[in-house]
Amino acid sequence: MSKFAWVTLTTNDTYSLGALVLAHSLRRAGTAHQLAVLVTPSVSEAMRNKLKDVYNVVQEVNVLDSQDAANLALLSRPELGVTFTKLHCWRLVQFEKCVFLDADTLVLQNCDELFEREELSAAPDVSWPDCFNSGVFVFRPSVDTFGKITEFAVQHGSFDGGDQGLLNQYFADWATADIKKHLPFVYNVTAYASYCYLPAFKQFRDNIKILHFAGKLKPWLIQFNSETKSASTPSEYAHAHDLIQLWWNIFCDNVHERLTDEMQSHGAVSSDNLKKPFNEEAGLAGALSQLRLGAQRTPEQEQYENLMRRQCWESGQIDYAGRDSFDNIWKKITQTLDAKPAKEADKTDNTLSYNQLLTQTATELLHPPTSEVSSPSLSSSPSVRSSSSSRAVPATNNVAATEPAASSKVATNKATINTPKATAPQPTRQAQPQTSQVKVEVQSQPQPPPPSQAQPQLQSQTAQHIVQSPNGAPVAPSRAGRQRAMRKFK
Incomplete structure (x- = not known):
């Protein structure tokens, strides 16, 4: 058996969906090497059993957290703290050499040639090319290296609060020491593209070997229609629609049938949750397990889509040009107001009457009707x-x-x-009035204003x-x- 391995990490059942699709993409690409996945305690036992079906090694590790809230706040990505757990990959000493892949990557072509590279080989990061992106890198497992990196982390931290900043600081000579450690960009292509990046993406897309869904929007968070088995790709990912659809095709063909409603997003399984036909608390993996692919839409499908839309909104991905357009949002608001319960309407009417009564009483006090x-x-x-x-x-x-009396005349x-006889008044403020x-x-007041204007007037x-x-x-x-x-x- 090969002494080389592809390694990834998952911290919950939702990210495990990505790990399962990644493993099958490697198998489809015909890799000759082993697959290993690091899991944290929050991954459910049901999901671990499914991971074991496709991974050669499933190894539990404890969670490492950078505790660097200030730097993580700069990225608006506090969840990156737990990516320090990635450092455990250096403890897989049963392998001679490994290639680490983030769980949100997708292998499009055979990449076994990466094992010919040395530590630490990686592709440049699209945001700062003098730094490498830690979503894909070649390394040699070593307990000694693991100890040195963790000690470095304690002393120096990470400039971005995550594993990428830490590894770039530890392997600080990557940009200048050896050009052979610079992997071509096709081994770690970011799916999200800006306007100036699109022409190059279209020109070289056939050469892409590993696609990386870096950022907040993951393929499993994109709305999916189980009846047509198609993904509703957001406009900013339109250039990669076929590649996102490929992720879902692999999911439908190889992953969906392995899912169960026992899979949670954060670990523990509640017996009460399992009694429900569809339960958002069961997590995304459990929700996807209940979809019937290629069949007519069901209530479960509609609830799943609502869950997906909510997660997309929470991650900042809103379909402004489609279902989440202003016209549709306004239509929903109008329908909700029109469908207001009768009791609530009565309560509102009573409140208005009470407010009117208060206004009328105040007006009468301010303008007594007596003479x-x-x-x-x-x-x-x-x-x-x-x-x-x-x-x-x-x-x-x-x-x-x-x-x-009520009259227009004064x-x-x-x-x-x-009082005693008065003298001429003094012009200064300090002067006392002479009695x-x-x-x-006394001049009569004009007609009182309407109740709503009584107090301001x-x-x-x-x-x-x-x-x-x-x-x-x-x-x-x-x-x-x-x-x-x-x-x-x-």
Whole structure:
């Protein structure tokens, strides 16, 4: 048996879907070497049994976490911390040489020639070509190397918080030391492409040997129609539609029949969950196991599609030009509002009536219908305004005022206040008002505004009382009087 092996890693049952398709793509490409997969404790026993059907070695490893939240936040990819677990691949010392492949890769052509390369051989990363992409690399298993890399990680961390930054720091001479360790880009082609990348992708697509679904959108998260066995490829992946469909073709031919509803996305199996015909908590693998391929759509199919759409939304992949267009979203919102339960409608109507009652009561308090105001103030009587300025003048004495009847004419009531003789008012703020015989003229208010405008108008109205001395000169209010007026106004 070969002493070389293809190695991958899976941390849950969902990523195990990718590992299963990857293994079958290697078999289809006619590899002569063994297959090994590292699994963490969160992979269910049911999924491990399916992995054993296609992998020569299924080895459990513990989870290594970079704990580098700051750098991971820069990538908006906190899940990359557990990719430090990838370092366990150096402990597969039963093999002489290995090639590591991420579980989200797909082998399109035979690549056994990679085992002729030395450690650490890798392809340049599309975002920064002086760094290699750690989705595909050649290495030699060694416990000593594993210890050195983990010690380096503890001391220096990772510049991106994940395994790629760490390995590029540890193998820092990759870009300059030996050009033979630079794998051609066709061994690790990123499926997602920007506008300037598309012409090259179309030109060299027939030469691609390994396709890498790097990023948040994985092939198993793309909406899939079980009746037609076709994938609904997002627009940004339209150039790779046939390759994404190839992933699903392998899934339908070799993986689907091996799935069971016992497969979870995070490990533990609940007996209550297994009683349900379709359960989102059972994870994507369990949901896919219940689809009937090539058959008429079923309720399970519809629930699966809803689950897929939700996961696509959560990963930031939204079909704005299709099912998730604005028109469709607005149509759904309208249908939901039209289908509002009767009880909820009654509750809303009661709430509105209550609010209207509050508004009406407030209006009546602000504009009393009676013809007599016993305690004039800014909140319950016509407001007061000096004839020489717009300053509010408080009514500091007991004044009997009569509210005029409903009429468009201005009515005037007079009240006499017995006070000492007044002198000329002082222009400064510090001056105290001189007491005198004061004549108060009360102007009637205009018709009250509608209930919805009563409160705003009350706050914006200025005082309308005109206070004058016998000789017609205005009386300046005292500072204490102004403060009392402001408190009542508030």
